Amino acid sequence: MADTTTETINDEKQNQLNLDLVKACEEGNVEQIKSLIEAGADILYHDEKGKTLLHIACEKGHKNAVSCLIRNHLAWNSVDFEGVSAAEYAKQAGHEDIYQDLVEEGVRTEVLLAYLDNREKKPEEKLAASNADYLQRPLKYQDDKLLDSELNAVMMGWEAPIMEKTAKILCPKEGLSVMNIGFGLGLMDEALQKYKPAHHTIVEAHPDVYKHMLELGWDKRPGVRILFGRWQDVLEQMKDRLYDGIYFDTFGEYYDDLHEFNDHVPDMLRDTPEATYSFFNGLGGTNPFFHDVYCRVASIDLRNCGLTTEYITMPMTEQDSEVVWQGVKRRYWSLPTYNLPICRFEL
Ligand SMILES: C[S@@+](CC[C@H](N)C(=O)[O-])C[C@H]1O[C@@H](n2cnc3c(N)ncnc32)[C@H](O)[C@@H]1O
Structure with missing residues (x-):
């Protein structure tokens, strides 16, 4: 049986890492973001409204933090529970450059995926x-x-x-x-x-x-x-x-x-x-x-x-x-x- 005291300590440690990562994203502290991810902070963390780390970095206008999160495999098309994308958070907060960076990222990924997808599909599978x-x-x-x-x-x-x-x-x-x-x-x-x-x-x-x-x-x-x-x-x-x-x-x-x-x-x-x-x-x-x-x-x-x-x-x-x-x-x-x-x- 698992030791509940150890589990609680682990949960607390994980929570703290996640909260530290949220803070690093809010501040745009790229070095801190990298080391927290390495230490096991959850890159897929989101709050109760589905707002992800990418939404936070976008809203605060931290361009380098946004690209760091993307490089660490956080999806360019992350949406909150209302379906609003991180890129829209950037735009609404006046960070048009970040919005455009994410458009570029989306285009790159979609073009590549379409190419790979098409290469792997047999003709009969292509019949929608x-x-x-x-x-x-x-x-x-x-x-x-x-x-x-x-x-x-x-x-x-x-x-x-x-x-x-x-x-x-x-x-x-x-x-x-x-x-x-x-x-x-x-x-x-x-x-x-x-x-x-x-x-x-x-x-x-x-x-x-x-x-x-x-x-x-x-x-x-x-x-x-x-x-x-x-x-x-x-x-x-x-x-x-x-x-x-x-x-x-x-x-x-x-x-x-x-x-x-x-x-x-x-x-x-x-x-x-x-x-x-x-x-x-x-x-x-x-x-x-x-x-x-x-x-x-x-x-x-x-x-x-x-x-x-x-x-x-x-x-x-x-x-x-x-x-x-x-x-x-x-x-x-x-x-x-x-x-x-x-x-x-x-x-
Ligand atoms: C969105 S409607 C077109 C509306 C049209 N532009 C208009 O002005 O009313 C789509 C039409 O495409 C037809 N359709 C769907 N799949 C098709 C296919 N693979 N080949 C030809 N027609 C198709 C549908 O039956 C439907 O009539």
């Missing part, structure tokens, strides 16, 4: 399980929403200004050739049609959405061709022509899938300075820090495909009211701005 699940679940169109059977919002009407602005950039004049992956509520496709494209391919995988498209007569619209199937499965048909504008906005897929799609874009986008690719930039849509990291990661991935990315920032207000999210399981957007990606061939 959640996309297959999603495609089997029934959908319903309700007011200005498209919902799945678990009340996840596949698409919502508040995104209309994003779709309209993007469509105008993708199809700036009549007679162009455009492609949209993911019909949803048809907001993007309606917006593209306003600019009278000569050719308009729509790729859609969900049978309920496809049925809805046929009911609305999309298959009879001039210049429109519908490719029914997962984009992964109809790539060959998608690639049988070139497009001046391409938009990607699917559901139940991950960043990996977007990344994989990006690799195909140069084969389909017309080789002109105006030809544009864009995608729904919902990555990290409920956390400004993760969103910033993902915007940078996406630009790096696209640069590797020979495309430059510029983000146009749009103020977002429509999705602010609680009423908009009534009846929806999860609020997937809460940022005050939307970063609309414009990706073009590097000249």
Whole structure:
């Protein structure tokens, strides 16, 4: 049986080490931080609100302490129990340089992880399980929403200004050739049609959405061709022509899938300075820090495909009211701005 007196002494010693480490982080004393970690202080220590050592160092503006904690494997994306990242603590306290350092750290880690992850995955594992699940679940169109059977919002009407602005950039004049992956509520496709494209391919995988498209007569619209199937499965048909504008906005897929799609874009986008690719930039849509990291990661991935990315920032207000999210399981957007990606061939 363990000796309770010894255990109490050990607990007290551990507590003291942890409190000393908190103090060292508050003071930004890097030498002290290092020696306390070596002495066994808990780098994963957090308070009752989930505030980690990284939050403390960020809030106090101790740049060197932040990098020391990261070098000692404290996660760059640590969040408190309310989901607020350490980087946001830095920003809120006016330490923009630390915020940017953490964005850099996040980008480095994510790019590396994505590379390692992709290298290790077999092709069949890359088929996102959640996309297959999603495609089997029934959908319903309700007011200005498209919902799945678990009340996840596949698409919502508040995104209309994003779709309209993007469509105008993708199809700036009549007679162009455009492609949209993911019909949803048809907001993007309606917006593209306003600019009278000569050719308009729509790729859609969900049978309920496809049925809805046929009911609305999309298959009879001039210049429109519908490719029914997962984009992964109809790539060959998608690639049988070139497009001046391409938009990607699917559901139940991950960043990996977007990344994989990006690799195909140069084969389909017309080789002109105006030809544009864009995608729904919902990555990290409920956390400004993760969103910033993902915007940078996406630009790096696209640069590797020979495309430059510029983000146009749009103020977002429509999705602010609680009423908009009534009846929806999860609020997937809460940022005050939307970063609309414009990706073009590097000249
Ligand atoms: C977010 S909605 C698109 C909304 C659309 N941008 C609009 O303006 O209404 C996503 C759409 O992608 C479709 N989708 C999901 N996975 C897909 C895949 N792998 N290939 C093609 N379409 C897919 C969904 O069925 C859904 O209709």
